[in-house]
Amino acid sequence: MACRITELVLDCADPQRMGDFWCEVLGYVELGWDGDDLEIGPEAGFGGPQPTLILSRSTDPKPAKLPLHLDVNPTDRDQDAELERLLAAGARPAEVGQTGEESWHVLADPEGNVFCLLRRRVDPVS
Template identity: 75%
Template structure:
Protein backbone atom coordinates (compact mmCIF):
# COMPACT_ATOMS: atom_id res chain seq x y z
CA UNK A 1 0.00 0.00 0.00
CA UNK A 2 1.20 3.55 -0.68
CA UNK A 3 0.26 7.03 0.46
CA UNK A 4 -1.55 9.58 -1.66
CA UNK A 5 -1.30 13.35 -1.46
CA UNK A 6 -4.67 14.42 -0.07
CA UNK A 7 -4.05 18.10 0.58
CA UNK A 8 -1.38 20.74 0.24
CA UNK A 9 -1.06 23.38 2.96
CA UNK A 10 0.21 26.82 2.06
CA UNK A 11 1.02 29.32 4.82
CA UNK A 12 -0.01 32.80 3.74
CA UNK A 13 -0.71 36.29 5.02
CA UNK A 14 -4.18 36.55 3.44
CA UNK A 15 -6.04 33.23 3.15
CA UNK A 16 -9.14 34.93 1.68
CA UNK A 17 -7.16 36.45 -1.19
CA UNK A 18 -5.23 33.28 -1.99
CA UNK A 19 -8.31 31.06 -1.68
CA UNK A 20 -10.07 33.25 -4.25
CA UNK A 21 -7.01 33.24 -6.56
CA UNK A 22 -6.34 29.50 -6.41
CA UNK A 23 -10.06 28.67 -6.68
CA UNK A 24 -10.15 30.56 -9.98
CA UNK A 25 -6.88 29.02 -11.21
CA UNK A 26 -7.91 25.45 -10.40
CA UNK A 27 -11.70 25.61 -10.74
CA UNK A 28 -11.99 24.78 -7.03
CA UNK A 29 -14.63 25.80 -4.51
CA UNK A 30 -14.44 26.56 -0.81
CA UNK A 31 -14.87 23.36 1.19
CA UNK A 32 -14.55 24.69 4.70
CA UNK A 33 -13.06 27.07 7.22
CA UNK A 34 -11.31 26.44 10.49
CA UNK A 35 -11.36 28.52 13.66
CA UNK A 36 -7.70 29.46 13.05
CA UNK A 37 -8.68 31.22 9.80
CA UNK A 38 -7.58 28.44 7.44
CA UNK A 39 -9.64 27.99 4.29
CA UNK A 40 -9.78 24.67 2.45
CA UNK A 41 -10.58 24.65 -1.26
CA UNK A 42 -10.99 21.68 -3.55
CA UNK A 43 -12.75 20.15 -6.54
CA UNK A 44 -16.46 21.02 -6.55
CA UNK A 45 -17.77 17.49 -7.10
CA UNK A 46 -15.49 15.39 -4.91
CA UNK A 47 -13.98 17.65 -2.28
CA UNK A 48 -11.50 16.10 0.14
CA UNK A 49 -10.36 12.58 -0.66
CA UNK A 50 -10.99 12.72 -4.40
CA UNK A 51 -8.40 12.17 -7.11
CA UNK A 52 -7.08 15.74 -6.81
CA UNK A 53 -5.59 17.11 -3.58
CA UNK A 54 -7.32 19.93 -1.79
CA UNK A 55 -5.47 23.13 -0.91
CA UNK A 56 -5.48 24.58 2.60
CA UNK A 57 -4.60 28.27 2.88
CA UNK A 58 -3.35 28.69 6.43
CA UNK A 59 -2.83 32.12 8.01
CA UNK A 60 0.73 32.91 9.02
CA UNK A 61 2.63 36.06 9.93
CA UNK A 62 6.01 34.36 9.51
CA UNK A 63 8.06 36.18 6.90
CA UNK A 64 8.99 34.20 3.82
CA UNK A 65 12.69 34.00 3.11
CA UNK A 66 13.94 33.02 -0.33
CA UNK A 67 12.58 30.68 -2.95
CA UNK A 68 10.03 28.11 -1.84
CA UNK A 69 11.47 24.60 -1.53
CA UNK A 70 8.26 23.21 -3.05
CA UNK A 71 6.07 24.73 -5.73
CA UNK A 72 2.91 23.85 -7.63
CA UNK A 73 2.89 23.02 -11.36
CA UNK A 74 -0.33 23.52 -13.32
CA UNK A 75 -1.40 22.52 -16.82
CA UNK A 76 -4.21 23.95 -18.91
CA UNK A 77 -7.12 21.61 -19.61
CA UNK A 78 -9.31 23.57 -22.01
CA UNK A 79 -6.97 25.95 -23.87
CA UNK A 80 -3.40 26.21 -25.07
CA UNK A 81 -0.56 27.43 -22.87
CA UNK A 82 -0.54 30.98 -24.27
CA UNK A 83 -4.27 31.45 -23.62
CA UNK A 84 -3.92 30.00 -20.12
CA UNK A 85 -0.99 32.31 -19.40
CA UNK A 86 -3.15 35.31 -20.32
CA UNK A 87 -5.94 34.03 -18.03
CA UNK A 88 -3.57 33.51 -15.09
CA UNK A 89 -2.03 36.96 -15.50
CA UNK A 90 -5.53 38.49 -15.60
CA UNK A 91 -6.33 36.69 -12.32
CA UNK A 92 -3.36 38.36 -10.61
CA UNK A 93 -0.42 36.04 -11.27
CA UNK A 94 2.78 37.73 -12.34
CA UNK A 95 5.96 36.52 -14.05
CA UNK A 96 8.65 35.35 -11.63
CA UNK A 97 12.37 34.92 -12.14
CA UNK A 98 13.91 31.93 -10.38
CA UNK A 99 16.92 31.74 -12.67
CA UNK A 100 15.34 30.26 -15.75
CA UNK A 101 17.14 30.72 -19.09
CA UNK A 102 14.17 31.75 -21.22
CA UNK A 103 14.30 28.60 -23.33
CA UNK A 104 12.07 26.56 -21.00
CA UNK A 105 8.76 25.19 -22.25
CA UNK A 106 7.06 26.40 -19.05
CA UNK A 107 6.34 29.79 -17.50
CA UNK A 108 7.34 30.60 -13.93
CA UNK A 109 4.70 32.73 -12.23
CA UNK A 110 3.95 33.98 -8.74
CA UNK A 111 0.57 34.09 -7.03
CA UNK A 112 -0.60 37.35 -5.37
CA UNK A 113 1.64 36.66 -2.32
CA UNK A 114 4.70 35.82 -4.39
CA UNK A 115 4.54 32.02 -4.15
CA UNK A 116 6.11 30.59 -7.29
CA UNK A 117 4.27 28.13 -9.51
CA UNK A 118 4.81 26.92 -13.05
CA UNK A 119 2.46 26.76 -16.00
CA UNK A 120 3.60 23.73 -17.98
CA UNK A 121 3.24 23.34 -21.73
CA UNK A 122 1.29 20.09 -22.01
CA UNK A 123 -2.47 20.35 -22.12
CA UNK A 124 -4.10 17.74 -19.89
CA UNK A 125 -7.53 16.17 -20.01
CA UNK A 126 -9.83 17.41 -17.23
CA UNK A 127 -10.56 14.92 -14.45
Protein backbone atom coordinates in the same frame (compact mmCIF):
# COMPACT_ATOMS: atom_id res chain seq x y z
CA MET B 1 -0.17 -0.16 -0.01
CA ALA B 2 1.08 3.40 -0.43
CA CYS B 3 0.12 6.91 0.60
CA ARG B 4 -1.14 9.63 -1.68
CA ILE B 5 -1.28 13.38 -1.35
CA THR B 6 -4.75 14.42 -0.17
CA GLU B 7 -4.09 18.05 0.73
CA LEU B 8 -1.41 20.67 0.44
CA VAL B 9 -0.97 23.36 3.10
CA LEU B 10 0.22 26.84 2.15
CA ASP B 11 0.98 29.45 4.80
CA CYS B 12 -0.26 32.87 3.73
CA ALA B 13 -1.14 36.28 5.10
CA ASP B 14 -4.60 36.46 3.49
CA PRO B 15 -6.33 33.08 3.05
CA GLN B 16 -9.41 34.58 1.37
CA ARG B 17 -7.40 36.43 -1.28
CA MET B 18 -5.25 33.38 -1.91
CA GLY B 19 -8.32 31.13 -1.95
CA ASP B 20 -10.00 33.32 -4.54
CA PHE B 21 -6.87 33.24 -6.70
CA TRP B 22 -6.24 29.49 -6.50
CA CYS B 23 -9.95 28.69 -6.99
CA GLU B 24 -9.79 30.67 -10.24
CA VAL B 25 -6.53 28.99 -11.33
CA LEU B 26 -7.58 25.42 -10.50
CA GLY B 27 -11.35 25.55 -10.96
CA TYR B 28 -11.72 24.77 -7.23
CA VAL B 29 -14.44 25.89 -4.83
CA GLU B 30 -14.33 27.06 -1.26
CA LEU B 31 -14.94 24.01 0.94
CA GLY B 32 -14.92 25.69 4.33
CA TRP B 33 -13.08 27.41 7.13
CA ASP B 34 -11.48 25.89 10.21
CA GLY B 35 -10.61 28.88 12.36
CA ASP B 36 -8.32 31.08 10.24
CA ASP B 37 -7.61 28.31 7.70
CA LEU B 38 -9.50 28.09 4.41
CA GLU B 39 -9.83 24.78 2.56
CA ILE B 40 -10.45 24.86 -1.18
CA GLY B 41 -10.72 21.94 -3.56
CA PRO B 42 -12.75 20.21 -6.23
CA GLU B 43 -16.51 20.21 -5.75
CA ALA B 44 -16.28 16.55 -4.69
CA GLY B 45 -14.31 17.73 -1.65
CA PHE B 46 -11.60 16.00 0.34
CA GLY B 47 -10.47 12.49 -0.54
CA GLY B 48 -11.05 12.51 -4.28
CA PRO B 49 -8.41 12.16 -7.01
CA GLN B 50 -7.26 15.79 -6.62
CA PRO B 51 -5.77 17.14 -3.40
CA THR B 52 -7.41 20.00 -1.55
CA LEU B 53 -5.47 23.13 -0.62
CA ILE B 54 -5.41 24.46 2.93
CA LEU B 55 -4.59 28.17 3.03
CA SER B 56 -3.32 28.67 6.55
CA ARG B 57 -3.12 32.18 7.96
CA SER B 58 0.42 32.95 9.09
CA THR B 59 2.37 36.07 9.90
CA ASP B 60 5.71 34.25 9.97
CA PRO B 61 8.11 35.53 7.32
CA LYS B 62 8.64 33.06 4.52
CA PRO B 63 12.05 32.12 3.15
CA ALA B 64 13.14 33.80 -0.06
CA LYS B 65 12.46 30.67 -2.10
CA LEU B 66 10.22 27.85 -1.02
CA PRO B 67 11.70 24.35 -1.41
CA LEU B 68 8.50 23.19 -3.14
CA HIS B 69 6.45 24.75 -5.92
CA LEU B 70 3.35 23.77 -7.87
CA ASP B 71 3.24 23.02 -11.59
CA VAL B 72 -0.05 23.49 -13.42
CA ASN B 73 -1.12 22.43 -16.91
CA PRO B 74 -3.91 23.86 -19.06
CA THR B 75 -6.94 21.61 -19.52
CA ASP B 76 -9.13 23.38 -22.06
CA ARG B 77 -6.90 25.82 -23.96
CA ASP B 78 -3.34 26.17 -25.16
CA GLN B 79 -0.51 27.47 -22.98
CA ASP B 80 -0.60 31.02 -24.37
CA ALA B 81 -4.33 31.42 -23.70
CA GLU B 82 -3.93 29.93 -20.24
CA LEU B 83 -1.05 32.30 -19.48
CA GLU B 84 -3.29 35.27 -20.34
CA ARG B 85 -6.05 33.88 -18.09
CA LEU B 86 -3.65 33.40 -15.15
CA LEU B 87 -2.19 36.89 -15.55
CA ALA B 88 -5.72 38.35 -15.60
CA ALA B 89 -6.49 36.39 -12.40
CA GLY B 90 -3.59 38.05 -10.58
CA ALA B 91 -0.51 35.96 -11.36
CA ARG B 92 2.62 37.80 -12.37
CA PRO B 93 5.79 36.72 -14.16
CA ALA B 94 8.59 35.62 -11.83
CA GLU B 95 12.31 35.44 -12.43
CA VAL B 96 14.14 32.47 -10.92
CA GLY B 97 17.06 32.22 -13.31
CA GLN B 98 15.36 31.00 -16.47
CA THR B 99 17.32 30.99 -19.71
CA GLY B 100 14.36 31.97 -21.89
CA GLU B 101 14.48 28.62 -23.67
CA GLU B 102 12.13 26.85 -21.23
CA SER B 103 8.85 25.41 -22.45
CA TRP B 104 7.14 26.63 -19.25
CA HIS B 105 6.33 30.00 -17.71
CA VAL B 106 7.38 30.85 -14.17
CA LEU B 107 4.72 32.84 -12.35
CA ALA B 108 4.01 34.06 -8.83
CA ASP B 109 0.67 34.07 -7.02
CA PRO B 110 -0.60 37.21 -5.23
CA GLU B 111 1.68 36.57 -2.23
CA GLY B 112 4.77 35.81 -4.31
CA ASN B 113 4.74 32.00 -4.21
CA VAL B 114 6.30 30.71 -7.41
CA PHE B 115 4.52 28.19 -9.64
CA CYS B 116 5.01 27.05 -13.22
CA LEU B 117 2.59 26.87 -16.13
CA LEU B 118 3.62 23.89 -18.23
CA ARG B 119 2.93 23.54 -21.93
CA ARG B 120 1.20 20.19 -22.25
CA ARG B 121 -2.59 20.20 -22.10
CA VAL B 122 -4.02 17.52 -19.79
CA ASP B 123 -7.50 16.13 -19.39
CA PRO B 124 -9.47 17.66 -16.54
CA VAL B 125 -10.13 15.36 -13.59
CA SER B 126 -13.79 14.48 -13.23
